Amino acid sequence: MRLFRDLLRDYRFFWGFWILVMMLVFASLSFLSPYDPTIWGEVPRDRRPSAEYWLGTDSNGQDIFWIATFAVRNSLTIALIAGLVSRVIAVTVGMIAGYLGGKSDRVLMFVSDSLLVIPLFLMIVMLALLIRDSMNVVSLGLLLAIFGWAWDARLIRSQILSLREREFTKTAVLSGAGTLRLVMNEYMPYSTPLIFSTLINNMAWAIGLEITLAILGLLDVTIPTLGTMLYWAINYQAVLLGRWWWVLTPIVLSILLFVALYWLSVSISEYLDPRRRIQRVGAA
Numbered sequence: 478m479r480l481f482r483d484l485l486r487d488y489r490f491f492w493g494f495w496i497l498v499m500m501l502v503f504a505s506l507s508f509l510s511p512y513d514p515t516i517w518g519e520v521p522r523d524r525r526p527s528a529e530y531w532l533g534t535d536s537n538g539q540d541i542f543w544i545a546t547f548a549v550r551n552s553l554t555i556a557l558i559a560g561l562v563s564r565v566i567a568v569t570v571g572m573i574a575g576y577l578g579g580k581s582d583r584v585l586m587f588v589s590d591s592l593l594v595i596p597l598f599l600m601i602v603m604l605a606l607l608i609r610d611s612m613n614v615v616s617l618g619l620l621l622a623i624f625g626w627a628w629d630a631r632l633i634r635s636q637i638l639s640l641r642e643r644e645f646t647k648t649a650v651l652s653g654a655g656t657l658r659l660v661m662n663e664y665m666p667y668s669t670p671l672i673f674s675t676l677i678n679n680m681a682w683a684i685g686l687e688i689t690l691a692i693l694g695l696l697d698v699t700i701p702t703l704g705t706m707l708y709w710a711i712n713y714q715a716v717l718l719g720r721w722w723w724v725l726t727p728i729v730l731s732i733l734l735f736v737a738l739y740w741l742s743v744s745i746s747e748y749l750d751p752r753r754r755i756q757r758v759g760a761a
Contacts, residue, residue: 480670484748493740496733504550512540514547514701526722533722536713541726547701549730551614552684555702558618559625559683560676567626568633568672572660575637586634592627600624601686605695612697617690621683629675633668640664674745681738688731703727703734 484490512519518538526533532541574585604620605612645663684703690696691704698705706727710716715723 484744487744487747489740490744493737493744496737497741500549500553500730500734500737504546504553507543507546507550510543510546512543514539514544515699523720532726533720535709535723536715536720537709541723544701544706545726545730548703548706548727549734551701552687552703552734553680554614555618555621555687556680556683558615559621560680562619562622563625563629563679564672564676566622567629567675568668570626570630571633572637572664572668574630575634576641576660576664582634586631589627589630592624597624598686598689602690602693602695605690609695609697612695614700614702617687617696618683621686625679625682629679632671632675636668636671637664640667670745670749674742674749677738677742677745681735681742684731684734684738703731 485494507514520530520534520538520540522534522536522538524530524534530540530542532545534540535544570585570589574582601620601624605617608616608620640663687696687702688704688707691698691702691708692711694708696702696705698708704727707724710720710724710727713720713723715721
């Protein structure tokens, strides 16, 4: 709780946190939707925002407000799956490579470096084309997770290499602590803020890629996400036809998500720097 209170003193964390909370509340409204997001023509088409349709309707005959709730929920689900699964891989690889060293370190870092040097976007596009027919929220999240851990594993490895040389590590080893106990009890508290910061970065990266892949038509466009909302708006030439509310809704929601995640990431990253943390806490 003290960590959370210290972070809330930074306006970026404060506003980023509450914007994200509002987005989560907005996404949760999808469970109360009177419409099925997979059915078209349930409402009149191309209606402007009004008291009956708060954000208007689209050319598919769907209420944009309710479709947007599903879109935010699905995009956040994809980001969360990608972020959490890739964190498990990154933490496991980073801690094994950093603590054991030697051959394990060389092999794991070779795999990590290989993922860093290959053109990830092209790889993801090719795989998305291959599994396009079976692509859903879970499979897309897992696909992004496979390619989203390499850099963060290096960061965690670097931290473990530093912690391994600290005096408390030698004390724990001499007291008979096993590897798992040492990692969980001694290293994990130091690594948790870094893991959380990289999780937020990875979620923003996943949302950006989801939007890109959807606009390119590489996802199942019948599943509402922020990207597929933009795909249909572009496909129906909403901007040229003056249906600004259709394009504006996913753009504004995407910007809010990116800003919230960026502010949270920057605030937590600065908090990890001892000098900046002292300045922030002292200034408050």
